[in-house]
Amino acid sequence: MYNEKVLAHFKDPHNVGEMENPDGYAEVGSSECGDTMAMYLRVQDGKITDIKYKTYGCCAAIASSSIATDMVKGRTIQEAEALTKADIVEELGGLPGQKVHCSLMVEDAIKAAIADYKSKI
Numbered sequence: 001m002y003n004e005k006v007l008a009h010f011k012d013p014h015n016v017g018e019m020e021n022p023d024g025y026a027e028v029g030s031s032e033c034g035d036t037m038a039m040y041l042r043v044q045d046g047k048i049t050d051i052k053y054k055t056y057g058c059c060a061a062i063a064s065s066s067i068a069t070d071m072v073k074g075r076t077i078q079e080a081e082a083l084t085k086a087d088i089v090e091e092l093g094g095l096p097g098q099k100v101h102c103s104l105m106v107e108d109a110i111k112a113a114i115a116d117y118k119s120k121i
């Protein structure tokens, strides 16, 4: 059902954890398969210098979180805001159609954490 790249990120996900006093924080959920996640951002000079997350989700949600956080780490806020679920799915080499919504949750979480950061500056 999942390709090798997805399974590799699922087995050894990157950037997992929590952050003390994050610059941006959001919690989102996906009702369809009960996935939830918390996203933490560290921002310096308009760049995302660190990103952590905790997710209670399916394989697709975990793999999407891992690769998406790799993709936005070190990028500017504008670049991170432009990331879409299509970019995440493409970077993963594809997800089963009924699992694409799990990558949308990750896109939503990054955008919501950025919105939280912007509301504080």
Ligand SMILES: [Zn+2]
Binding pocket: 033, 034, 035, 057, 058, 059, 060, 061, 099, 101, 102
């Ligand atoms: Zn899911």
